[in-house]
Amino acid sequence: MATDIFDDEQKVHDEAVAHVKAVKNGESFDFDKYVGLTKEYGRLLKQLRRSTKMADRIATGIYEDNLGIKNIFGRFVPGDVVEGMIAGNVSIQLGGVLRRVTVLFVDIRGFTAFSEVNPPEKVVEMVNRYLNLTSRSIQEYGGMIDKYIGDATMAVFNTPNDLENHTLCAVKAALEMKKGSIKLREEITRDFGVDLQFGIGVNVGEAIVGNMGSDFRMDYTVIGDTVNTAARLEANAQEGQIIISQAVYETVKDHVIVEDLGELTVKNKKDSIHIYELTGLQES
Numbered sequence: 167m168a169t170d171i172f173d174d175e176q177k178v179h180d181e182a183v184a185h186v187k188a189v190k191n192g193e194s195f196d197f198d199k200y201v202g203l204t205k206e207y208g209r210l211l212k213q214l215r216r217s218t219k220m221a222d223r224i225a226t227g228i229y230e231d232n233l234g235i236k237n238i239f240g241r242f243v244p245g246d247v248v249e250g251m252i253a254g255n256v257s258i259q260l261g262g263v264l265r266r267v268t269v270l271f272v273d274i275r276g277f278t279a280f281s282e283v284n285p286p287e288k289v290v291e292m293v294n295r296y297l298n299l300t301s302r303s304i305q306e307y308g309g310m311i312d313k314y315i316g317d318a319t320m321a322v323f324n325t326p327n328d329l330e331n332h333t334l335c336a337v338k339a340a341l342e343m344k345k346g347s348i349k350l351r352e353e354i355t356r357d358f359g360v361d362l363q364f365g366i367g368v369n370v371g372e373a374i375v376g377n378m379g380s381d382f383r384m385d386y387t388v389i390g391d392t393v394n395t396a397a398r399l400e401a402n403a404q405e406g407q408i409i410i411s412q413a414v415y416e417t418v419k420d421h422v423i424v425e426d427l428g429e430l431t432v433k434n435k436k437d438s439i440h441i442y443e444l445t446g447l448q449e450s
Protein backbone atom coordinates (compact mmCIF):
# COMPACT_ATOMS: atom_id res chain seq x y z
CA MET A 167 0.00 0.00 0.00
CA ALA A 168 2.76 2.46 0.95
CA THR A 169 4.55 1.68 -2.32
CA ASP A 170 1.43 2.61 -4.35
CA ILE A 171 1.12 5.88 -2.43
CA PHE A 172 4.73 6.78 -3.16
CA ASP A 173 4.19 6.00 -6.86
CA ASP A 174 1.10 8.24 -6.98
CA GLU A 175 2.96 10.99 -5.12
CA GLN A 176 5.76 10.81 -7.68
CA LYS A 177 3.24 11.18 -10.50
CA VAL A 178 1.69 14.29 -8.88
CA HIS A 179 5.17 15.72 -8.32
CA ASP A 180 6.22 15.09 -11.91
CA GLU A 181 3.02 16.62 -13.24
CA ALA A 182 3.49 19.73 -11.09
CA VAL A 183 7.11 20.13 -12.22
CA ALA A 184 6.08 19.74 -15.85
CA HIS A 185 3.41 22.45 -15.47
CA VAL A 186 5.90 24.85 -13.84
CA LYS A 187 8.33 24.33 -16.72
CA ALA A 188 5.53 24.93 -19.23
CA VAL A 189 4.62 28.22 -17.53
CA LYS A 190 8.28 29.29 -17.67
CA ASN A 191 8.24 28.53 -21.39
CA GLY A 192 5.33 30.87 -21.98
CA GLU A 193 2.19 28.85 -21.29
CA SER A 194 -0.50 30.41 -19.08
CA PHE A 195 -0.77 29.37 -15.46
CA ASP A 196 -3.66 26.91 -14.93
CA PHE A 197 -5.05 27.75 -11.48
CA ASP A 198 -7.56 24.90 -11.52
CA LYS A 199 -4.81 22.44 -12.34
CA TYR A 200 -2.71 23.83 -9.48
CA VAL A 201 -5.59 23.46 -7.02
CA GLY A 202 -6.30 19.94 -8.23
CA LEU A 203 -2.67 18.85 -7.83
CA THR A 204 -2.49 20.43 -4.36
CA LYS A 205 -5.62 18.59 -3.22
CA GLU A 206 -4.35 15.32 -4.65
CA TYR A 207 -1.02 15.76 -2.89
CA GLY A 208 -2.83 16.45 0.41
CA ARG A 209 -4.96 13.33 -0.05
CA LEU A 210 -1.87 11.22 -0.62
CA LEU A 211 -0.22 12.62 2.49
CA LYS A 212 -3.24 11.66 4.59
CA GLN A 213 -3.15 8.14 3.11
CA LEU A 214 0.53 7.89 3.86
CA ARG A 215 -0.01 8.95 7.46
CA ARG A 216 -2.73 6.31 7.86
CA SER A 217 -0.48 3.73 6.21
CA THR A 218 2.41 4.64 8.53
CA LYS A 219 0.17 4.32 11.59
CA MET A 220 -1.02 0.96 10.33
CA ALA A 221 2.58 -0.16 9.80
CA ASP A 222 3.41 0.97 13.34
CA ARG A 223 0.43 -0.99 14.69
CA ILE A 224 1.48 -4.08 12.73
CA ALA A 225 5.07 -3.77 13.97
CA THR A 226 3.82 -3.26 17.53
CA GLY A 227 1.53 -6.27 17.17
CA ILE A 228 4.39 -8.45 15.93
CA TYR A 229 6.58 -7.28 18.80
CA GLU A 230 3.84 -7.98 21.35
CA ASP A 231 3.14 -11.37 19.79
CA ASN A 232 6.82 -12.27 19.99
CA LEU A 233 6.98 -10.99 23.56
CA GLY A 234 3.94 -13.11 24.39
CA ILE A 235 5.57 -16.16 22.84
CA LYS A 236 8.73 -15.54 24.86
CA ASN A 237 6.78 -15.02 28.09
CA ILE A 238 4.71 -18.16 27.62
CA PHE A 239 7.24 -20.58 26.16
CA GLY A 240 10.10 -19.11 28.18
CA ARG A 241 8.61 -20.85 31.20
CA PHE A 242 9.03 -24.22 29.50
CA VAL A 243 11.83 -23.69 26.97
CA PRO A 244 15.10 -21.85 27.68
CA GLY A 245 14.72 -18.14 26.88
CA ASP A 246 17.74 -18.07 24.55
CA VAL A 247 16.22 -20.92 22.56
CA VAL A 248 12.87 -19.13 22.25
CA GLU A 249 14.59 -15.95 21.04
CA GLY A 250 16.65 -17.98 18.59
CA MET A 251 13.52 -19.67 17.24
CA ILE A 252 11.74 -16.32 16.77
CA ALA A 253 14.82 -14.86 15.03
CA GLY A 254 15.25 -18.01 12.96
CA ASN A 255 18.72 -18.74 14.38
CA VAL A 256 17.72 -21.94 16.19
CA SER A 257 16.36 -24.81 14.13
CA ILE A 258 13.06 -26.40 15.06
CA GLN A 259 14.01 -29.62 13.25
CA LEU A 260 15.42 -32.74 14.84
CA GLY A 261 19.21 -32.92 14.75
CA GLY A 262 22.35 -31.70 16.46
CA VAL A 263 25.85 -30.30 16.08
CA LEU A 264 29.10 -30.86 17.96
CA ARG A 265 29.90 -27.95 20.25
CA ARG A 266 32.18 -27.25 23.20
CA VAL A 267 30.06 -26.59 26.27
CA THR A 268 30.29 -26.54 30.04
CA VAL A 269 27.72 -28.68 31.83
CA LEU A 270 26.60 -28.27 35.44
CA PHE A 271 24.48 -30.65 37.50
CA VAL A 272 23.16 -29.84 40.97
CA ASP A 273 20.78 -31.70 43.24
CA ILE A 274 19.61 -31.76 46.83
CA ARG A 275 21.25 -34.13 49.29
CA GLY A 276 18.74 -35.89 51.56
CA PHE A 277 15.76 -35.13 49.33
CA THR A 278 14.56 -38.73 49.02
CA ALA A 279 14.33 -39.20 52.78
CA PHE A 280 12.53 -35.84 53.14
CA SER A 281 9.99 -36.67 50.41
CA GLU A 282 9.16 -40.04 51.93
CA VAL A 283 7.90 -38.56 55.22
CA ASN A 284 6.24 -35.32 54.05
CA PRO A 285 3.05 -34.54 52.12
CA PRO A 286 3.43 -33.71 48.40
CA GLU A 287 2.55 -30.02 48.76
CA LYS A 288 5.27 -29.57 51.37
CA VAL A 289 7.80 -31.39 49.20
CA VAL A 290 6.94 -29.26 46.17
CA GLU A 291 7.21 -26.01 48.13
CA MET A 292 10.66 -26.96 49.43
CA VAL A 293 11.94 -28.13 46.05
CA ASN A 294 10.74 -24.98 44.31
CA ARG A 295 12.70 -22.82 46.74
CA TYR A 296 15.88 -24.69 45.87
CA LEU A 297 15.18 -24.68 42.14
CA ASN A 298 14.54 -20.95 42.25
CA LEU A 299 18.01 -20.44 43.71
CA THR A 300 19.74 -22.72 41.21
CA SER A 301 17.86 -21.20 38.27
CA ARG A 302 18.67 -17.61 39.18
CA SER A 303 22.34 -18.46 39.69
CA ILE A 304 22.53 -20.15 36.29
CA GLN A 305 20.83 -17.33 34.43
CA GLU A 306 22.86 -14.66 36.21
CA TYR A 307 25.99 -16.08 34.58
CA GLY A 308 24.55 -16.66 31.13
CA GLY A 309 23.77 -20.36 31.39
CA MET A 310 20.84 -22.22 29.87
CA ILE A 311 18.59 -24.22 32.19
CA ASP A 312 18.41 -27.45 30.22
CA LYS A 313 15.96 -29.30 32.44
CA TYR A 314 14.78 -30.09 35.94
CA ILE A 315 15.07 -33.73 36.93
CA GLY A 316 13.08 -34.14 40.12
CA ASP A 317 15.10 -32.17 42.68
CA ALA A 318 18.05 -31.77 40.28
CA THR A 319 18.88 -29.05 37.78
CA MET A 320 20.92 -29.50 34.60
CA ALA A 321 22.49 -26.39 33.08
CA VAL A 322 24.57 -25.79 29.96
CA PHE A 323 26.85 -22.86 29.20
CA ASN A 324 27.79 -21.74 25.66
CA THR A 325 24.62 -22.75 23.88
CA PRO A 326 22.55 -21.81 21.98
CA ASN A 327 24.51 -18.53 21.93
CA ASP A 328 28.25 -18.10 22.27
CA LEU A 329 29.29 -17.27 25.83
CA GLU A 330 32.76 -15.92 26.45
CA ASN A 331 34.63 -17.72 29.26
CA HIS A 332 31.70 -20.12 29.63
CA THR A 333 33.56 -22.48 31.94
CA LEU A 334 34.42 -19.65 34.34
CA CYS A 335 30.78 -18.54 34.17
CA ALA A 336 29.68 -22.05 35.15
CA VAL A 337 31.96 -22.26 38.19
CA LYS A 338 30.84 -18.78 39.27
CA ALA A 339 27.23 -19.96 39.02
CA ALA A 340 28.10 -22.99 41.16
CA LEU A 341 29.72 -20.79 43.80
CA GLU A 342 26.70 -18.46 43.72
CA MET A 343 24.46 -21.45 44.46
CA LYS A 344 26.66 -22.45 47.38
CA LYS A 345 26.64 -18.90 48.72
CA GLY A 346 22.87 -18.56 48.33
CA SER A 347 22.26 -21.93 49.97
CA ILE A 348 23.56 -20.66 53.34
CA LYS A 349 20.54 -18.43 53.88
CA LEU A 350 18.21 -20.91 52.21
CA ARG A 351 19.37 -23.71 54.51
CA GLU A 352 18.44 -21.59 57.51
CA GLU A 353 14.98 -20.93 56.05
CA ILE A 354 14.43 -24.59 55.15
CA THR A 355 15.55 -25.72 58.62
CA ARG A 356 13.20 -23.19 60.22
CA ASP A 357 10.19 -23.99 58.00
CA PHE A 358 10.62 -27.73 57.43
CA GLY A 359 12.85 -28.94 60.26
CA VAL A 360 15.49 -30.48 57.97
CA ASP A 361 19.03 -29.57 56.93
CA LEU A 362 19.37 -30.07 53.18
CA GLN A 363 22.34 -29.07 51.01
CA PHE A 364 23.47 -29.13 47.39
CA GLY A 365 25.92 -31.40 45.62
CA ILE A 366 27.31 -29.92 42.39
CA GLY A 367 29.35 -31.30 39.48
CA VAL A 368 30.87 -29.33 36.57
CA ASN A 369 32.55 -30.61 33.40
CA VAL A 370 33.59 -29.12 30.06
CA GLY A 371 34.08 -30.70 26.64
CA GLU A 372 32.52 -31.52 23.31
CA ALA A 373 28.85 -32.51 23.25
CA ILE A 374 26.07 -32.91 20.72
CA VAL A 375 23.73 -29.91 20.93
CA GLY A 376 20.34 -29.71 19.26
CA ASN A 377 16.76 -30.94 19.16
CA MET A 378 16.36 -34.47 20.43
CA GLY A 379 13.18 -36.52 20.50
CA SER A 380 10.44 -37.41 18.05
CA ASP A 381 8.78 -35.55 15.20
CA PHE A 382 5.95 -34.43 17.52
CA ARG A 383 7.83 -33.86 20.81
CA MET A 384 11.39 -32.66 21.12
CA ASP A 385 13.77 -31.01 23.59
CA TYR A 386 16.64 -28.64 22.85
CA THR A 387 19.36 -30.28 24.90
CA VAL A 388 22.91 -31.66 24.95
CA ILE A 389 24.04 -35.27 25.07
CA GLY A 390 27.33 -37.14 25.17
CA ASP A 391 30.16 -38.20 27.45
CA THR A 392 30.76 -34.64 28.64
CA VAL A 393 27.21 -34.55 30.02
CA ASN A 394 27.42 -38.02 31.54
CA THR A 395 30.68 -37.16 33.30
CA ALA A 396 29.21 -33.96 34.78
CA ALA A 397 26.33 -36.04 36.17
CA ARG A 398 28.79 -38.54 37.67
CA LEU A 399 30.75 -35.74 39.35
CA GLU A 400 27.57 -34.37 40.90
CA ALA A 401 26.57 -37.83 42.10
CA ASN A 402 29.91 -38.16 43.92
CA ALA A 403 29.79 -34.71 45.51
CA GLN A 404 29.19 -34.59 49.25
CA GLU A 405 26.83 -32.14 50.95
CA GLY A 406 27.83 -28.59 50.07
CA GLN A 407 30.60 -29.77 47.77
CA ILE A 408 31.37 -28.58 44.22
CA ILE A 409 33.40 -31.08 42.21
CA ILE A 410 35.06 -30.05 38.95
CA SER A 411 36.88 -32.18 36.41
CA GLN A 412 40.50 -31.88 35.32
CA ALA A 413 39.30 -30.27 32.09
CA VAL A 414 37.44 -27.58 34.02
CA TYR A 415 40.42 -26.98 36.32
CA GLU A 416 42.83 -26.56 33.41
CA THR A 417 40.48 -24.02 31.85
CA VAL A 418 39.95 -21.83 34.93
CA LYS A 419 42.96 -22.60 37.16
CA ASP A 420 44.16 -18.97 37.10
CA HIS A 421 40.85 -17.85 38.62
CA VAL A 422 39.84 -20.48 41.17
CA ILE A 423 40.82 -21.93 44.52
CA VAL A 424 40.59 -25.72 44.69
CA GLU A 425 41.51 -28.76 46.72
CA ASP A 426 42.98 -31.66 44.80
CA LEU A 427 40.84 -34.77 45.43
CA GLY A 428 42.85 -37.16 43.27
CA GLU A 429 41.44 -39.82 40.96
CA LEU A 430 37.79 -40.82 40.78
CA THR A 431 36.61 -44.07 39.22
CA VAL A 432 33.17 -43.63 37.73
CA LYS A 433 30.65 -46.11 36.41
CA ASN A 434 30.83 -47.03 32.70
CA LYS A 435 34.12 -45.18 32.12
CA LYS A 436 37.31 -47.02 31.30
CA ASP A 437 39.66 -44.40 32.73
CA SER A 438 39.45 -42.65 36.07
CA ILE A 439 38.92 -38.88 36.29
CA HIS A 440 41.14 -36.47 38.18
CA ILE A 441 38.88 -34.20 40.21
CA TYR A 442 39.06 -31.11 42.39
CA GLU A 443 36.81 -29.50 44.96
CA LEU A 444 36.04 -25.90 44.05
CA THR A 445 36.18 -23.75 47.17
CA GLY A 446 36.37 -20.17 45.88
CA LEU A 447 37.69 -17.60 43.44
CA GLN A 448 41.12 -16.03 43.51
CA GLU A 449 41.24 -12.32 44.20
CA SER A 450 41.77 -10.40 40.98
